[in-house]
Amino acid sequence: MTTPREDRPLDIIVLGATGFVGRQCVAYLKVHAPPGTRWAIAGRSRERLDGIAVAEGLPDIERIVVDTSDEPAVVAMAGRCRVLLTTVGPFAKYGSAVLAACAAQGTDYVDITGETPWARRMIEAHHEAAVASGARIVPFCGFDSVPSDLGVYMMVDWIRKNWSMSTREVRSAFTAKGGFNGGTLDSALTMMERGELRALANPFLLNPPDRRPGPAPDRSQDLRGPLTDPDLGPVAPFFMAAVNTRVVRRSHAQLAARGADYGPDFVYQETMRAPGGAVGGWAITLGMGAFQGLTKKPWGRSLLRRFAPKPGEGPTAAVMDAGFMSVKFVAEAQDGRKVFGTVSAKGDPGNRITTLILCEGALCLLMDRAALPEAAGLLTPASCMAEALTARLRARGVRFDVTVP
Ligand SMILES: NC(=O)c1ccc[n+]([C@@H]2O[C@H](COP(=O)([O-])OP(=O)(O)OC[C@H]3O[C@@H](n4cnc5c(N)ncnc54)[C@H](OP(=O)(O)O)[C@@H]3O)[C@@H](O)[C@H]2O)c1
Numbered sequence: 344m345t346t347p348r349e350d351r352p353l354d355i356i357v358l359g360a361t362g363f364v365g366r367q368c369v370a371y372l373k374v375h376a377p378p379g380t381r382w383a384i385a386g387r388s389r390e391r392l393d394g395i396a397v398a399e400g401l402p403d404i405e406r407i408v409v410d411t412s413d414e415p416a417v418v419a420m421a422g423r424c425r426v427l428l429t430t431v432g433p434f435a436k437y438g439s440a441v442l443a444a445c446a447a448q449g450t451d452y453v454d455i456t457g458e459t460p461w462a463r464r465m466i467e468a469h470h471e472a473a474v475a476s477g478a479r480i481v482p483f484c485g486f487d488s489v490p491s492d493l494g495v496y497m498m499v500d501w502i503r504k505n506w507s508m509s510t511r512e513v514r515s516a517f518t519a520k521g522g523f524n525g526g527t528l529d530s531a532l533t534m535m536e537r538g539e540l541r542a543l544a545n546p547f548l549l550n551p552p553d554r555r556p557g558p559a560p561d562r563s564q565d566l567r568g569p570l571t572d573p574d575l576g577p578v579a580p581f582f583m584a585a586v587n588t589r590v591v592r593r594s595h596a597q598l599a600a601r602g603a604d605y606g607p608d609f610v611y612q613e614t615m616r617a618p619g620g621a622v623g624g625w626a627i628t629l630g631m632g633a634f635q636g637l638t639k640k641p642w643g644r645s646l647l648r649r650f651a652p653k654p655g656e657g658p659t660a661a662v663m664d665a666g667f668m669s670v671k672f673v674a675e676a677q678d679g680r681k682v683f684g685t686v687s688a689k690g691d692p693g694n695r696i697t698t699l700i701l702c703e704g705a706l707c708l709l710m711d712r713a714a715l716p717e718a719a720g721l722l723t724p725a726s727c728m729a730e731a732l733t734a735r736l737r738a739r740g741v742r743f744d745v746t747v748p
Contacts, residue, residue, distance in 0.1 A: 345448045345476075348425050353381050354709050356407065356420060358441065359430035360384035361391040363524050363657040364455065364485075367698040368428060369399050375702065375739075377710070385409050385420060411437045418444045426451045428705040433530040434482075435461040435537065442480060443469055446721075449476035451708040455485030455701050457586045458530055460542040463549060466721045474720040481727050483590045484704040485697035489724045490670050491515065491587035491613060492594055493733050493743070494686040496725040498674035499605045501684070501745045506676055509606035512562075513674045516575040516616040517583075521666030521691025522658020528647060529654045535638045549589045554596035562610045563592070569617055569624020574673040574681065578614035579627035582634075588613050590723050597726035601716070606677060616671070657694060666691025681748060688741040696741075703735040704728070711735075 357372065359365035369384055376382060383405035386392050392406040407423075409416045411431055421427055421444035431437045434456040445452040446469035456462060462482050473480045483492070499510045534543065542548055546563040547556045556563075565588075569579040581587075588611055595605045617624035637643030657663075672684040690696050704724065707715075711731040724732060733743055 346422055348449060351423055351425055353383050353405070353424040355380065355382040355426045355428060355705050356385050356424040357382065357428050357430075358385040358409070358411075358420070359432075360395055361386040361388060362430050363526055363655060364694060364697060364701075365430040366395060366399075367694055368430065368702050369395055369401070371698050371702045373399055373401060376706065380709075383407055383424070387411075411440055414440050414444075417441055418448070421445045421450045422448050424450060426453070426705050426708045428701060429454045430526075430701070432456060432458075432526055433533040434458050435530075435533055439465065442482075443472075446470075446473035446478050446480055447476060449478045451479045451481075453481045453484040453701055453704040453708065455487070455697055456482045456530075457485075457487040457527075457583070458534055459548050459586055459589050460534060460537070460539040462721075463542065466549065466551075470721045477719045479708055479715070479719055479727050480721045481704060481708070481724060482721070483586070484701050484724055486668065486692040486700070487583050488587040488590035489700045489704075489732070489736075490668060490686045490688075490696075492590050492723055492725040493729055493736075494670055494672050494684060495591050495605075495611055496594065496729040497686070497733065497743050497745065498672050498682065498684050499609075500729075501682060502674060502676045506678075506680065508676045508678060509604070510609055511606055511675045511677055511679075512610045512612075513672055514572060514575060514612050514614070515670050515672045516572065516578045516614045517581050517668065517670050518616045519666070519668040519692050521668075521693055522662045523652060524657040524693050525652035525654045526657075527693060528651050532638060532644050532647060535644060540639070543585055546588065547592055549593040550596045551593075551600070554599065559608050559610045563588070563612075566612065566614060568628050569621060571621075572614065572673075574683070575614070575616070575671055577617040577620045577624050579617045579624040580631060581613050581615035582631050584613040591725075594723040594725035597718075597723065601718070658691060663691040663694045666695065668692045668696060682745060683748060684743075684745045686741065686743055688736075699739055699741070700732075700736065703739060704732060707732045707735055
């Protein structure tokens with residue numbers, strides 16, 4: 344029998360606590376979880392969990408040994424907490440039972456997947472169960488796709504509040520510096536091994552069935568080469584756009600279903616800033632094409648698995664601390680007026696920024712519940728907790744700025 348949320352012995356479980364990002368989440372919550380928060384760490388190895396507890400100076404923290412292939416153990420774990428935070432990936436390999444158990448038992452959930460085909464399968468299989476149980480299931484709660492999702496929400500919300508109007512279009516350009524985790528590469532290669540290219544290319548992959556393909560399908564196709572944006576300057580295709588744009592479109596669809604849509608023909612496109620103009624733009628485009636080409640071939644994947652970072656590995660602390668991200672947005676209101684925005688933060692996107700967002704997402708689900716919109720199911724960061732999470736991230740130094748030209 345499912346235990347009611349109020350009676351659960353734990354507030355938060357950090358699953359994947361022994362992984363590269365998971366360890367950083369433990370360190371973050373140790374400092375930033377409010378006093379009295381009852382939290383535990385979970386992973387598949389007792390020895391490694393003990394090692395993390397000692398290394399982080401948390402000798403008394405509860406440790407839950409669970410392999411995600413052991414379904415009854417996963418169900419028992421998910422029933423013991425209010426919020427489950429998971430970094431156990433590739434999610435398509437190791438994440439399904441965890442999400443399913445939370446959806447069934449009304450346990451709120453955050454993860455940092457960027458695996459859109461897996462998320463689509465989870466939406467189809469578990470959205471209704473989560474609606475019925477009242478669980479707020481929020482995948483994509485890391486660098487993918489919170490800066491995009493909350494940034495677009497900020498722009499649309501500003502236009503609505505200041506000009507009483509809906510939004511026709513938002514475009515963004517990313518600048519970022521940081522390292523690369525073995526776990527991230529493993530997840531990307533797993534999608535290729537599963538032959539998910541077609542699903543990945545669908546601009547409306549995450550939209551609810553009744554909002555697919557959605558408005559303006561032609562203008563929602565992924566960018567294929569560099570261009571000069573009239574407002575953002577020289578830009579090139581951004582390798583995370585195939586994830587982030589799908590999440591933003593799901594947010595728009597879910598908010599529309601609640602009567603708060605972004606605009607009748609709303610379009611979102613995402614790019615990467617190309618500082619070297621057209622030459623820089625082509626360099627980025629060709630570099631990204633070459634990497635994608637490698638991931639499509641079995642020999643290319645073997646090469647990457649052999650020489651790139653392995654699961655459990657990632658950049659040095661110095662690289663993570665020296666990283667940053669900055670996203671510039673331009674939004675066009677229905678009458679053609681434009682407004683600009685920025686979302687920026689210090690620290691490398693895949694680790695420092697992802698850890699901050701994921702942990703604040705979990706704390707938001709735990710502590711700001713009364714302020715969140717009445718919604719359950721497989722949600723997006725924006726459709727679940729846009730304002731509350733933005734406020735939390737602002738308080739931790741992430742900048743969300745809007746400027747009128
Ligand atoms: N959204 C973003 O911006 C973002 C950023 C970074 C990473 N990610 C994603 O987050 C995931 C984790 O990244 P990472 O760099 O932390 O990877 P990682 O270091 O390889 O961590 C993976 C974790 O999963 C655990 N695990 C694997 N199989 C398991 C199983 N069957 N049962 C229980 N636990 C299991 C591992 O346990 P052991 O320690 O015992 O091996 C480890 O703790 C990846 O999918 C990656 O793509 C997303």
